[in-house]
Amino acid sequence: MKTEDELWGLLREADHMPYGSGQIALVEQIVQHADAGGFDELRFAARMQATTAYVHGGETAKSFVTFSWCRAEYDAHPDRFDRHAESLLLWQFKYMVSGLLKFPEVPLGRTRDVLDDMERRFRAGGHSLQAVHSYRHAVAAHVGDPAADEWYEKWCATPRDENSDCVGCDPTSKVYHLVSAGDDEAAVALAQPVLAGQLTCAEQPQSILTSLLLPYLRTGRLSEAADAHRRAYRSLRGNLADLQRIGEHVVFCARTGNETRGLEIVERHLSWLDKAPHPQADMWFSAAAALLLSRLDADVLVGDVPAPELAERLATRARALSARFDARNGTANIGTLIESRLHAQPIVEHLPLSAVARTLRAGATVPAAARATAGPLPSDPAGLLDRAEELFDEYRFTEARAAWQRFDELHPEPPFALAVRRVEGRGRMAGVDQAPEQAEAAFREAAAGYRTLGDELAALVAEARAILAPDAEERQEEVLAELTTVTERIVAIGDADARAEARLRLEYPLLALDRLDDALAAVDRAIAEEPPRPALRAELAGRRARCLLVLERFEAGGGAAADCREQYGRLGDPPPVALAALIHGHALANLEQFDAAVKAFDAALGAAVERDPRLSALVGRARARLAGGQPAEAVDDLVEAIADHVAHGEDAPAAILRFDLASAYDQAGQPLDAAEAAESAIDVLDRIGAQDHADQTRYLLSRIYRELDEPDQALALLETLADNLDGFDNLQSRGRMLQEAAQLLYRVDRDAQAAGKFAAAAAAFKAAGSKASGAVQAELYCRRMRALALRWAGSVEDSLAALAEADALVAELALTVEASEAWLVWHRAMLDCDGARVHLGAGQGDEALVRIQGAARALRGIGAFGDALEADLLHAELLMRSGEPATAEPLLRSVLGTAPAGSQAGQNAAWMLAEALEALDRPAEAAEIRQLHLEQ
Numbered sequence: 001m002k003t004e005d006e007l008w009g010l011l012r013e014a015d016h017m018p019y020g021s022g023q024i025a026l027v028e029q030i031v032q033h034a035d036a037g038g039f040d041e042l043r044f045a046a047r048m049q050a051t052t053a054y055v056h057g058g059e060t061a062k063s064f065v066t067f068s069w070c071r072a073e074y075d076a077h078p079d080r081f082d083r084h085a086e087s088l089l090l091w092q093f094k095y096m097v098s099g100l101l102k103f104p105e106v107p108l109g110r111t112r113d114v115l116d117d118m119e120r121r122f123r124a125g126g127h128s129l130q131a132v133h134s135y136r137h138a139v140a141a142h143v144g145d146p147a148a149d150e151w152y153e154k155w156c157a158t159p160r161d162e163n164s165d166c167v168g169c170d171p172t173s174k175v176y177h178l179v180s181a182g183d184d185e186a187a188v189a190l191a192q193p194v195l196a197g198q199l200t201c202a203e204q205p206q207s208i209l210t211s212l213l214l215p216y217l218r219t220g221r222l223s224e225a226a227d228a229h230r231r232a233y234r235s236l237r238g239n240l241a242d243l244q245r246i247g248e249h250v251v252f253c254a255r256t257g258n259e260t261r262g263l264e265i266v267e268r269h270l271s272w273l274d275k276a277p278h279p280q281a282d283m284w285f286s287a288a289a290a291l292l293l294s295r296l297d298a299d300v301l302v303g304d305v306p307a308p309e310l311a312e313r314l315a316t317r318a319r320a321l322s323a324r325f326d327a328r329n330g331t332a333n334i335g336t337l338i339e340s341r342l343h344a345q346p347i348v349e350h351l352p353l354s355a356v357a358r359t360l361r362a363g364a365t366v367p368a369a370a371r372a373t374a375g376p377l378p379s380d381p382a383g384l385l386d387r388a389e390e391l392f393d394e395y396r397f398t399e400a401r402a403a404w405q406r407f408d409e410l411h412p413e414p415p416f417a418l419a420v421r422r423v424e425g426r427g428r429m430a431g432v433d434q435a436p437e438q439a440e441a442a443f444r445e446a447a448a449g450y451r452t453l454g455d456e457l458a459a460l461v462a463e464a465r466a467i468l469a470p471d472a473e474e475r476q477e478e479v480l481a482e483l484t485t486v487t488e489r490i491v492a493i494g495d496a497d498a499r500a501e502a503r504l505r506l507e508y509p510l511l512a513l514d515r516l517d518d519a520l521a522a523v524d525r526a527i528a529e530e531p532p533r534p535a536l537r538a539e540l541a542g543r544r545a546r547c548l549l550v551l552e553r554f555e556a557g558g559g560a561a562a563d564c565r566e567q568y569g570r571l572g573d574p575p576p577v578a579l580a581a582l583i584h585g586h587a588l589a590n591l592e593q594f595d596a597a598v599k600a601f602d603a604a605l606g607a608a609v610e611r612d613p614r615l616s617a618l619v620g621r622a623r624a625r626l627a628g629g630q631p632a633e634a635v636d637d638l639v640e641a642i643a644d645h646v647a648h649g650e651d652a653p654a655a656i657l658r659f660d661l662a663s664a665y666d667q668a669g670q671p672l673d674a675a676e677a678a679e680s681a682i683d684v685l686d687r688i689g690a691q692d693h694a695d696q697t698r699y700l701l702s703r704i705y706r707e708l709d710e711p712d713q714a715l716a717l718l719e720t721l722a723d724n725l726d727g728f729d730n731l732q733s734r735g736r737m738l739q740e741a742a743q744l745l746y747r748v749d750r751d752a753q754a755a756g757k758f759a760a761a762a763a764a765f766k767a768a769g770s771k772a773s774g775a776v777q778a779e780l781y782c783r784r785m786r787a788l789a790l791r792w793a794g795s796v797e798d799s800l801a802a803l804a805e806a807d808a809l810v811a812e813l814a815l816t817v818e819a820s821e822a823w824l825v826w827h828r829a830m831l832d833c834d835g836a837r838v839h840l841g842a843g844q845g846d847e848a849l850v851r852i853q854g855a856a857r858a859l860r861g862i863g864a865f866g867d868a869l870e871a872d873l874l875h876a877e878l879l880m881r882s883g884e885p886a887t888a889e890p891l892l893r894s895v896l897g898t899a900p901a902g903s904q905a906g907q908n909a910a911w912m913l914a915e916a917l918e919a920l921d922r923p924a925e926a927a928e929i930r931q932l933h934l935e936q
Helices: 004-015 021-037 040-057 060-076 083-101 108-124 130-143 147-157 169-180 184-196 206-211 213-218 222-236 240-254 259-275 279-293 307-329 333-342 355-362 381-393 397-410 416-432 436-453 456-468 473-493 496-505 507-512 516-528 534-550 554-570 576-590 594-607 611-627 631-647 651-667 671-687 691-707 711-724 728-747 751-771 775-792 796-814 822-841 845-852 855-861 865-881 885-898 904-919 923-934
Strands: none
Touching: 004 021, 004 040, 004 751, 021 040, 040 060, 040 083, 040 240, 060 083, 083 108, 083 130, 108 130, 130 147, 130 169, 130 333, 147 169, 169 184, 169 206, 169 213, 184 206, 184 213, 206 213, 206 222, 206 240, 213 222, 213 240, 222 240, 222 671, 240 259, 240 279, 259 279, 279 307, 279 333, 307 333, 355 631, 381 397, 381 416, 397 416, 416 436, 416 456, 436 456, 456 473, 456 496, 473 496, 473 507, 496 507, 496 516, 496 534, 507 516, 507 534, 516 534, 534 554, 534 576, 554 576, 576 594, 576 611, 594 611, 611 631, 611 651, 631 651, 651 671, 651 691, 671 691, 691 711, 691 728, 711 728, 728 751, 728 775, 751 775, 751 796, 775 796, 775 822, 796 822, 822 845, 822 855, 822 865, 845 865, 855 865, 865 885, 865 904, 885 904, 904 923
């Protein structure tokens, strides 16, 4: 059985846990042990905590029992309790009034009795009745009593005090009243100062944002409505107690043309109806889900049930519950409200909820260059084929296709020589369409045709294209051998242009075989042929630039790309200049010349005719902007690129780009948008098996969740990453994820859980061993932090044992590492500081003082002056606790003299120095210190 001190430690730990089943289970365990041990004060405190846990954790009915016990105990033994206990009990009266209304089996008279008792106690204590009027209004509004308006006026007119609902929740309730009265403008106006201020309540700002969904929509504040939905639902979605509010977001989706989003929410929370926090939440969520599902077609299944059929079931469920409430209340108010929800009409045809959705709805913009045409097509068959081939060589694939199709329409039965050329054209377009088998067949047919015509050079060119056509990743050596043979034959009979093109084709298999230097050599040999055709010379420059880029010879690659752009410029900037500009942009970006890279990508966008180079330019420019410190501009490019992929049903590239979008939003200070971008990417990346991309996105999202103060979501991701990194080669990375999870738990004061994670991280780092750089230091850090976390968790014996483990590791390291190594000096000194804290927590003041001796001096010796100041402060604190203010004084004056002006260390030193001087009976000096340092 646990000791009373251990149980108090667990209760403190529970107070810092998130609301939900885990917290409830721990508090219930504490209640059982407190009852068994007869710890009266703890029995009361644990049940008070349980009442709050039940209300906010989704088990409202249980709160009635614990509250009644605490009320009876308080009344029976008032001398046991301080003012804090009274304040908490008065606060929980509000939970009871609100909670009892939500159960139709509880007579309305019982709720009114509790409300009367609440008012009696408030009056007896001299408290404001503002909260009482608020909850009398809630009861009247629930049953549809016109007196609700009068209670609202009293509520608004009565001064607030410490028993009033918080500065976010109180206006939230008023917003709902104004919305029900149809005064949307007043509702919005009331909420604005609240949203602009600082909200610290666990229910805010998600509650007030939810209350504003309808007034925002009805007053045309559509962007505010979308933002309120996105922000609030994120905070609500993980807590069963918020099921009723989640239903309001389902209604929002149903009334704004976001049925797909609404269906996702319904499917996520539908199972919660089996464990609804109370019948009222069940009723309102069921009605909301019924409204949403009724807007879907019968071929949409929820589980194995057609959406309209499930809508009818849920509507029946909601109506049955409303009938029970109305029977209890003696009015038809709840039934009327439920029917209004079930038949709510759309307010907006479609409200896009993200930048990508807005772009899709508006339609992607196409630059002028992409809309330009290459001029009229000739009608004679040979000229038409010449033009199609020219367009293809200029990378105008869409127009080339149109030219060949025009040829088919005008000349369905061409002469044999033209028919052979047309077959070769089909092979070239099949390659663009990624149909390698069709391409190879067409090229081989063309080669045979050319030989029939006696044109061996054309036949060899078609044969070379046939060799390259298949997707032959596993047989590139054979491809290279075959192509080399054909190339030698072309070189033997062809002109300079033909020879250059033949040598250039060898680049493809050489790149595929990762023979990068050989690929560059092949391009250089092609250039050495000095082909007379300007467009071919420009392409050769571009291909050389690409090879140099792949070889990471960025300086040379940038120069070659600039040369290529210049050559194409002399030809009138045909579409291939976009490819040259792309290569130039990537080279410049790799040289960290981001502004110049953006300009190159601008040029690529201006010249791009086809979709692929345009998308590449958008993405390249976005990444250059992101790397160059222009995240907001990068967002615009990425949103457009993602929308294009989504419009074409290309989920995989869209998901990969959403990682970049999340990074851009994050750097632009928009963590909410960043989180949504990353969340939408992970499911797709998991589905397509892109594990590295998925885990990279998870890690970014875990950091964003921390920015959004969503520690549990961040923790879940870090734990998933640690599970994914289960291989021997990943042990250090696994340790790092566990360490970050532990640090997160430590920061939110969940110390016992943090200690467990620090232990797991230390084990991972130990398993990584000396082969992993920094693993030993990381292990030592985690063992030190585990001891400290256990100290704050109140686990005295475990914290001392953990400290001994950390000390043993330091002793082991001292056998193999020079004692003067800075990192070892730092870790040993920090371990001494934290070891002192552990001893202090164990009531071992003398051991703590021995431990802290020399830590600050060691830290200063390696230049860690900030840590040294903290060590001196801790030393001084320990001296003060040991009754040695005279010894502490010079130490504190030293800290005060070296700490930066206005720093926390300086303020702490001044505060302790004033205390030391008072203990030494020198009050005037103490007052002077306070005036100089603490009143600034």
